[in-house]
Amino acid sequence: MSAPTQTKPRTIVPFGPQHPVLPEPIHLDLVLEDEKVVDAIPTIGFVHRGLEKLCEKHDFHKMTQVAERVCGICSFMHGMGYCQAIETVMGIEVPARALFLRTFWAELSRVHSHLLWLGLIADAFGFESLFMHSWRVREKILDIIEETSGGRVIFGSCKIGGIRRDVADDILRRIRRELDPIETEFRDIASVFDQDPTAKRRLRGLGALSREDAHALGAVGPTARGSGIDFDARKLGYAAYPQLEFEPVVETAGDCQARCSVRIREIHQSFDLLRQAIDKMPAGAIEVPVKGNPNGEYMSRLEQPRGEVGYYVKGDGKKNLGRFRVRTPTFANIPALIHMLKGCEFADVPVIVLTIDPCISCAER
């Protein structure tokens, strides 16, 4: 006679929508056996804004401003991705200088977003001074963004057909010189994430995601590249990236440490891309006139700090679009997050959640 199967009692613990590690609302019902998470059920949509629907009210030029307001961290890239989609539909050839300056601002956005994340993850695993140092360096990047675009959150610099403002070459050369000491300061911080025993203990081996699972679950960005997927949408050849030399940053461990390492290496890569963009900055116009209305459809893709983002636009020759759709990286990474959480300890949930760098503002566009 076989013994009856023993099943551990299960407890459901709500995580969020308000939680100390979550600046924005997402809810997870964590199914626990003792302290082990056996399942996680997500709920989003607490602050869904319906921005996509505004394309039916605003003309397609004004939608650039709406696209920028999808998110306050990667705002510039949202505007840029939207403009790229419209420019492709309308067959607009953007001047080379505008493409280089778009790349310049996009890489500044990546650096400040990754530094923001490094601070948040340090705070989540209890290393408060590391959090403050990460944000101190980020502040210097925000100063450059403010000086060149006029804004620290919303740049307002991208427009269909080019960009709204030029940056003088002497300012760009000075910024290039300033990048070296900023990167040196960052290198000191990065070494703590890489080598400090406290950081390692809270990140290594945690929230593992295999390459196969990352692919099957549609993961993107550092979440996917931390699991060995060699895909970076910048390699699709938009903006000035075809003229710049870089290779996707890939780690293979698939754990929280790997996702952290990808972001640290990508910051160094962005500093390099910024220098390349400034060195190769062509002279010339920054915009071309836009005539007519979009008549067609296109899915534009680009690489945001959190991963590949898609912008689908569809117009029928009127000034208003019929559809504007944004597939954000956080939305794509939620299934992978649920997979990572299964089997982890309850106390590790906040750190694992943060390693996909969730941006609920993006997901709730």
Place this chain on the structure above:
Amino acid sequence: MTTVQSIEPVGPSEMPARAAAMRASGWRLMQICATAVGPDFEILYSFAKGRDLQNFRATVPREGARLPSITGPYLCAFLYENEIHDLFGVAFDGLAIDFGGSLLKTRVKNPFAANATPA
């Protein structure tokens, strides 16, 4: 209308088989979205492999809009399909994780469909 990207029309019932074939060929589900066009909803499925993007479009009438889920081959499709259900009111048969209309908390029911009514 000028189409500047390849989009292959498919019958709604064909999508699970198409999705299974894409999965077997190593394609990643990039996104699913719906568009309200006249009396129909267009459901656009995008699959990515490296630099390539392959799109399929299924068209269903708005009235009683319903089509089969592709969560069999692509479990991650559950988020897109629940989102489309909540925003447009399109039902997906065989949805692996069905939130029953509670994924997104919107003030009106199916706000992206025509004639959205208070929930």
